[in-house]
Amino acid sequence: MARQFQFDLQATDGKARTGVISTTRGDIRTPAFMPVGTAATVKAMLPENVRATGADILLGNTYHLMLRPTAERIDNLGGLHNFMNWERPILTDSGGFQVMSLTSLRKLTEKGVTFKSHVDGSQHHLTPERSMEIQRLLGADIVMCFDECTPFPAEEDVALESMRLSMRWAQRSRDAFGDRPGHALFGIQQGSVFREQREESAENLKSIGFDGYAVGGLAVGEGQEAMFEVLDYAPDMLPADKPRYLMGVGKPDDIVGAVARGIDMMDCVLPSRSGRTGQVFTRRGALNIKNARHQDDPRPIDEHCTCPACRNYSRAYLHHVFRTGEIISSMLLTWHNLHYYQELMTRMRDAISEGRFDQFQRDFHTERAKGDL
Numbered sequence: 136m137a138r139q140f141q142f143d144l145q146a147t148d149g150k151a152r153t154g155v156i157s158t159t160r161g162d163i164r165t166p167a168f169m170p171v172g173t174a175a176t177v178k179a180m181l182p183e184n185v186r187a188t189g190a191d192i193l194l195g196n197t198y199h200l201m202l203r204p205t206a207e208r209i210d211n212l213g214g215l216h217n218f219m220n221w222e223r224p225i226l227t228d229s230g231g232f233q234v235m236s237l238t239s240l241r242k243l244t245e246k247g248v249t250f251k252s253h254v255d256g257s258q259h260h261l262t263p264e265r266s267m268e269i270q271r272l273l274g275a276d277i278v279m280c281f282d283e284c285t286p287f288p289a290e291e292d293v294a295l296e297s298m299r300l301s302m303r304w305a306q307r308s309r310d311a312f313g314d315r316p317g318h319a320l321f322g323i324q325q326g327s328v329f330r331e332q333r334e335e336s337a338e339n340l341k342s343i344g345f346d347g348y349a350v351g352g353l354a355v356g357e358g359q360e361a362m363f364e365v366l367d368y369a370p371d372m373l374p375a376d377k378p379r380y381l382m383g384v385g386k387p388d389d390i391v392g393a394v395a396r397g398i399d400m401m402d403c404v405l406p407s408r409s410g411r412t413g414q415v416f417t418r419r420g421a422l423n424i425k426n427a428r429h430q431d432d433p434r435p436i437d438e439h440c441t442c443p444a445c446r447n448y449s450r451a452y453l454h455h456v457f458r459t460g461e462i463i464s465s466m467l468l469t470w471h472n473l474h475y476y477q478e479l480m481t482r483m484r485d486a487i488s489e490g491r492f493d494q495f496q497r498d499f500h501t502e503r504a505k506g507d508l
């Protein structure tokens with residue numbers, strides 16, 4: 136039997152881990168960063184170029200795809216991999232988070248959420264069962280439970296009720312997902328910033344049983360310090376032999392701190408979205424190319440970087456095409472940022488394998504302190 140979905144831990148260094156998740160559509164090297172392909176495209180990137188940055192897996196958004204072009208249409212056209220020309224693993228989220236963050240008119244009940252599309256105002260329903268069906272129609276390799284991301288800040292009793300709802304939805308997601316060899320279902324831990332609630336959530340998810348476990352309810356405005364405080368204990372509550380996925384994270388220093396605390400997978404719109412606003416990431420921190428100081432600068436964004444933007448273009452050129460709104464600006468800045476993120480993951484995987492992750496972290500922060508962007 137071909138190896139369906141298997142996480143092989145290869146090395147640890149402190150709490151940091153590196154390994155490989157083997158799937159029927161290819162291997163995922165962890166720690167892994169997933170570029171976000173919201174509406175069946177990583178914006179401004181061809182799939183082969185996303186692969187060239189080093190990505191092993193992409194994230195697709197159920198909310199967007201269920202509205203346009205609909206999951207049924209994508210299924211009729213051979214599934215999301217075929218539709219968007221990305222044959223490697225895809226993880227889809229469950230839609231719940233984006234309903235709560237993108238729609239205004241919505242109603243949440245025990246059954247699920249009813250909402251009006253931000254596109255045309257049409258009414259839609261999402262339940263654990265419907266979310267599982269949509270993600271099946273899309274053909275996702277990794278499916279996320281339908282949950283409620285507890286808003287931050289939340290009173291302890293409100294967070295408790297929200298977490299317990301998500302746990303009931305996790306059971307319904309598991310039941311609706313059924314037995315799908317070659318496909319994985321991940322549970323999502325909630326409990327906000329309350330340790331006992333995180334524990335209850337983890338115990339609940341483990342008793343249901345999942346192929347991987349996400350730490351949810353973070354990167355929702357709590358700030359890095361509060362997020363790291365939760366990450367100092369929450370990942371350890373999840374099974375060590377399964378992938379741990381931190382949703383929606385983050386800035387490069389968030390990612391390094393999350394890996395140091397035992398996280399294996401992350402996704403974030405930051406590298407792609409900020410690229411389109413002119414923000415680019417370098418070993419010495421972020422800079423914005425639209426700043427006038429770059430208009431005569433012949434240097435690349437980052438002389439250490441081997442991406443096409445850094446190999447072939449100056450800051451002056453990138454400043455020019457950004458300022459003039461040229462399409463190539465989004466292409467090159469996105470490509471650079473995704474390349475930088477994947478190169479950061481590669482450097483962390485190597486450091487963990489070689490038992491020098493502490494030194495890597497020190498160097499990472501020292502470089503950023505040098506400034507001179």
Ligand SMILES: CNc1nc2cc3nc[nH]c(=O)c3cc2[nH]1
Binds near residue numbers: 228351382
């Ligand atoms: C950008 N930050 C962020 N994106 C998230 C997506 C999520 N999906 C499901 N459940 C979550 O708790 C959750 C938390 C998240 N934080």
Ligand SMILES: [Zn+2]
Binds near residue numbers: 443444445
């Ligand atoms: Zn570059």
